[in-house]
Amino acid sequence: MVSPIIMSMQYSFEFSGEIHKTDSIETGPEQVRKIFSEVYLDYKKISRKKITCTEFETVYFRSHTLNATLKVEEKRATLKLSARCLMQPETFHRALSHILWSRIFNCPCSEKHRNVWRYYESKNSAQNRLGISENKPGNFRKSEFHDLQEYSEKILKTYFPKLSKPVIVLWAKRAGRNRLGSYCVSGRKILINPVLDHPDVPGYVIKSVIFHELLHHIIPPEQSHGRKIYHTRFFRRTERVFPGYAESERWLREAFPSFLKKCRRKK
Numbered sequence: 001m002v003s004p005i006i007m008s009m010q011y012s013f014e015f016s017g018e019i020h021k022t023d024s025i026e027t028g029p030e031q032v033r034k035i036f037s038e039v040y041l042d043y044k045k046i047s048r049k050k051i052t053c054t055e056f057e058t059v060y061f062r063s064h065t066l067n068a069t070l071k072v073e074e075k076r077a078t079l080k081l082s083a084r085c086l087m088q089p090e091t092f093h094r095a096l097s098h099i100l101w102s103r104i105f106n107c108p109c110s111e112k113h114r115n116v117w118r119y120y121e122s123k124n125s126a127q128n129r130l131g132i133s134e135n136k137p138g139n140f141r142k143s144e145f146h147d148l149q150e151y152s153e154k155i156l157k158t159y160f161p162k163l164s165k166p167v168i169v170l171w172a173k174r175a176g177r178n179r180l181g182s183y184c185v186s187g188r189k190i191l192i193n194p195v196l197d198h199p200d201v202p203g204y205v206i207k208s209v210i211f212h213e214l215l216h217h218i219i220p221p222e223q224s225h226g227r228k229i230y231h232t233r234f235f236r237r238t239e240r241v242f243p244g245y246a247e248s249e250r251w252l253r254e255a256f257p258s259f260l261k262k263c264r265r266k267k
């Protein structure tokens with residue numbers, strides 16, 4: 001039997017699942033590096049200053065501002081960015097790259113780029129004042145690199161617009177060993193493993209985990225030989241509809257094990 005809630009979910013997939021495909025990947029560290037090296041080439045062409053970079057490195061530091069610095073040493077360009085920058089779109093990174101590279105190359109920077117940067121900077125400080133991008137309930141861990149609240153709001157609005165039972169998405173207090181996320185039926189609460197709140201983890205991985213847990217919220221388990229089956233065929237099929245699903249699975253398979261090793265070594 002298909003419940004009315006699931007029906008309405010299928011309905012919303014047909015209409016919004018495809019449209020938002022390009023939206024699913026935000027400006028992750030890889031993309032930032034790409035924009036940053038593209039803008040470098042633009043300035044290299046127009047400037048008289050002879051600067052050659054063959055390596056581009058991005059380093060993130062914990063901060064709620066949008067601060068960034070750029071240094072060039074022996075053909076190596078190091079861009080240090082606040083973690084908050086990861087939550088900004090491509091336009092922001094392009095503007096920031098122009099501002100930083102124009103200084104290095106001693107070239108004028110167009111007012112257009114400065115205005116873009118100012119726009120995001122004032123938006124970010126307004127959010128900080130209002131405490132918007134923090135998880136509200138005080139007991140839970142705050143977002144440092146990935147804005148969980150923003151991710152879940154967007155997913156809920158796009159894929160579950162007709163959700164009758166509300167659900168909250170939070171970072172778990174502790175990093176568990178095995179689970180990426182969990183869903184608690186009684187509290188209608190989704191907890192995401194805080195190990196994922198890291199700049200090396202692409203946003204689409206976290207979004208896929210949120211999406212997976214939200215499906216548990218609406219797809220009831222099936223009974224088979226006295227056992228509850230949570231990941232039914234229908235569940236798996238529905239899960240694949242999410243635009244970032246395939247990429248997320250690939251990242252978890254190929255990059256996640258070494259990421260975990262790196263995290264554990266640092267502790």
Ligand SMILES: [Zn+2]
Pocket residue numbers: 212216230231
């Ligand atoms: Zn599951």
